[in-house]
Amino acid sequence: MAKNSTKPLSHPLLLLLILIAHTAMMVLVIFSFGINAEVVKMAVAVLLADVAGSVILQIVQREACTVDTVMLLVIGMSTIYQSCFGGLSFALKHYIFGLAAFLMCQISYAVTRNPYRAERWKPAWYVLFFALVAAILLLTGSRSMWIDLGFITIQPSEFVKPVFVLIAASSIRTQLNKKTFLGIHFVPDNLMLILCTVVIAGLQWWCRDLGSLPTFVAVAGFGFLLRFCYLREKFSVRLIVFLAGCAVVAGVLAWKLAPAYVQERLHSDIWSDMSGTGYQQVKALTAVAEGGWFGKGAGNGTLIRVAASRTDIVFSTICEEWGLFTGMMTVILVLFLPASILTVPPRSYYHSGLAVGVAAVFMVQMTLNIFGSCNVIPFTGVTIPFISQGGSSMLSSGILAGFLKAAQAPVLTDPVLKKKGGA
Amino acid sequence: MDIQEIFRQYPYFREAATAFVVIFVNICALVILIAAGRERRRGDRRWAKESKGYMLVCQGQTYPLSAAEILIGRHPSADICFPETEISRFHALLTFSNGRWQIEDAGAHNGVIVNGRRISGPCTLHRNDAITIGKRRLVVVKGERM
Numbered sequence: 001m002a003k004n005s006t007k008p009l010s011h012p013l014l015l016l017l018i019l020i021a022h023t024a025m026m027v028l029v030i031f032s033f034g035i036n037a038e039v040v041k042m043a044v045a046v047l048l049a050d051v052a053g054s055v056i057l058q059i060v061q062r063e064a065c066t067v068d069t070v071m072l073l074v075i076g077m078s079t080i081y082q083s084c085f086g087g088l089s090f091a092l093k094h095y096i097f098g099l100a101a102f103l104m105c106q107i108s109y110a111v112t113r114n115p116y117r118a119e120r121w122k123p124a125w126y127v128l129f130f131a132l133v134a135a136i137l138l139l140t141g142s143r144s145m146w147i148d149l150g151f152i153t154i155q156p157s158e159f160v161k162p163v164f165v166l167i168a169a170s171s172i173r174t175q176l177n178k179k180t181f182l183g184i185h186f187v188p189d190n191l192m193l194i195l196c197t198v199v200i201a202g203l204q205w206w207c208r209d210l211g212s213l214p215t216f217v218a219v220a221g222f223g224f225l226l227r228f229c230y231l232r233e234k235f236s237v238r239l240i241v242f243l244a245g246c247a248v249v250a251g252v253l254a255w256k257l258a259p260a261y262v263q264e265r266l267h268s269d270i271w272s273d274m275s276g277t278g279y280q281q282v283k284a285l286t287a288v289a290e291g292g293w294f295g296k297g298a299g300n301g302t303l304i305r306v307a308a309s310r311t312d313i314v315f316s317t318i319c320e321e322w323g324l325f326t327g328m329m330t331v332i333l334v335l336f337l338p339a340s341i342l343t344v345p346p347r348s349y350y351h352s353g354l355a356v357g358v359a360a361v362f363m364v365q366m367t368l369n370i371f372g373s374c375n376v377i378p379f380t381g382v383t384i385p386f387i388s389q390g391g392s393s394m395l396s397s398g399i400l401a402g403f404l405k406a407a408q409a410p411v412l413t414d415p416v417l418k419k420k421g422g423a
Numbered sequence: 424m425d426i427q428e429i430f431r432q433y434p435y436f437r438e439a440a441t442a443f444v445v446i447f448v449n450i451c452a453l454v455i456l457i458a459a460g461r462e463r464r465r466g467d468r469r470w471a472k473e474s475k476g477y478m479l480v481c482q483g484q485t486y487p488l489s490a491a492e493i494l495i496g497r498h499p500s501a502d503i504c505f506p507e508t509e510i511s512r513f514h515a516l517l518t519f520s521n522g523r524w525q526i527e528d529a530g531a532h533n534g535v536i537v538n539g540r541r542i543s544g545p546c547t548l549h550r551n552d553a554i555t556i557g558k559r560r561l562v563v564v565k566g567e568r569m
Contacts, residue, residue: 014458017451024444031430031440066459073451115491116520172492172516176529228500294438297430325445333452343459344466348491408466412473412491414520 014069015054022046022076029080032298033088041090042083046076049095053102060106063409066340067401071102071386074333078387081318081330086304097391101398108162108402109409115350116414118166118406119174122189125166129196132160133203145209157212158392160200161361162399164216167196168223169353175227193223208259211380214368218360221247226353270375280306284316284373288324295323310389312381313373331366334385337401338362344408351407358400361385471566474519477548479503479561487566488524493517495556496529509533509557517548524548524563533557 026043033039053072057065075098082091112118135156139147147154174189197220204213225243270278287303290296301320303309309317319327338359346352368380369388383390385397430437470489479486486493486503495503498512511531518525527545528534534541536555537548548554554561 021448021451024447069455172494294441329445344463412520
């Protein structure tokens with residue numbers, strides 16, 4: 001019995017379930033729009049992606065199927081959502097970026113599945129980090145985060161996130177590598193993380209895009225927490241209290257020193273300025289209320305007329321058209337990705353760091369997006385991974401998902417030891 | 424009658440259909456969770472096979488080597504923590520790579536002794552090797568297959 005219980009669930013069974021889930025959603029779309037060319041295009045594209053993705057994984061790689069399965073399910077769902085918002089029109093661009101995110105997941109998995117190699121490549125991650133920062137400073141418009149190539153706009157700050165997660169993760173061996181300068185002991189890796197955190201925080205301040213700052217701060221914070229405490233649940237209470245105190249002081253300072261536009265958002269009452277600063281949030285909240293538990297029906301929403309309805313307030317748009325049940329289910333599915341690491345724990349500390357970093361990015365972004373839409377916190381304008389429209393965000397999320405996969409199916413071969421032929 | 428017309432006339436029909444989709448996707452998520460649970464058991468078996476199922480035994484207590492890096496020391500954050508003062512806070516580091524376990528001195532004052540010899544660099548561990556850290560003697564044993 002024990003032996004049988006460890007047999008993996010077959011890819012065909014998981015594929016069948018995904019296909020039925022997507023088909024059931026598309027039946028709802030057909031109920032709303034009837035059968036037309038756009039529905040057929042969307043159905044063929046989504047179901048083809050499910051089959052192709054599953055077959056490729058079956059051939060190439062049979063481990064860590066949780067992340068891939070959830071990704072296929074979520075990308076298909078988000079393509080259906082994005083195609084139906086405010087009327088049916090197949091979201092081809094979103095679909096292509098979804099497929100590209102799946103591909104990026106496999107590439108980042110291949111690059112990081114060996115924790116020893118991934119950590120040895122840290123100098124390359126530093127170079128990439130500073131190259132992206134330089135690109136933001138030099139190639140984007142003044143105080144903006146976007147690079148406009150004419151046919152496409154790229155948000156390099158989204159790609160900084162996975163690189164920053166690679167920098168924030170660390171192993172015990174690296175932490176034991178201490179240097180001494182002027183009688184002060186320090187770990188170079190920790191100094192570099194502090195430097196990178198200061199650089200990205202300064203850059204976000206300069207670009208007036210503080211929405212993503214909590215994400216980077218969370219990744220750095222958890223990175224340091226793991227550095228000080230390692231894992232194994234043996235946290236030092238005094239250290240935790242000290243770090244929590246530092247976080248509170250930093251939070252209060254940030255609150256007091258925040259720019260005027262942030263202060264305005266922090267203190268504004270959306271209901272007293274419904275047509276001004278509170279417009280998006282009022283509309284978003286109203287849409288969630290109007291949608292009720294089961295929604296108005298795919299394509300019957302009105303929130304699509306409000307700016308950022310496909311990105312920053314996409315949760316409200318889903319709730320309006322598909323209902324609060326579906327909205328919550330979507331959130332839970334996306335949270336399955338970082339939560340999958342709880343079922344298959346990492347075997348190396350570097351991979352633990354990567355997994356915690358990815359969980360921080362996903363959790364903070366979803367919290368900011370959903371709570372921002374619901375007026376629990378000020379509106380920040382960050383995306384929900386895999387659900388919001390936006391190629392840079394989608395690709396970045398795919399890369400991050402690859403890190404989770406790498407932590408679940410690692411290759412523990414030290415390339416340096418292999419070259420030397422042993423100790 | 425057109426299906427869209429039915430939807431318009433009987434909103435409960437649409438709500439039931441939406442509820443079905445939500446329930447089915449949740450069932451799908453549940454099955455993925457079961458798949459993840461099975462992956463965990465497979466992962467544990469794979470790790471046990473790959474890492475040779477080695478564990479450390481000290482004074483009747485067993486310490487499974489469940490990760491590729493195991494820190495031994497006096498510090499509470501160490502994976503294997505001993506309170507004696509002759510053991511440094513971060514005393515020794517066990518690492519797993521290329522199919523073998525190695526131990527190295529993590530900067531301990533009293534050093535790490537393997538089979539009676541003080542090590543100066545990474546030392547590959549084999550079954551029944553004895554590691555001496557302070558007054559503690561840890562023996563590498565092969566555990567039962569998981």
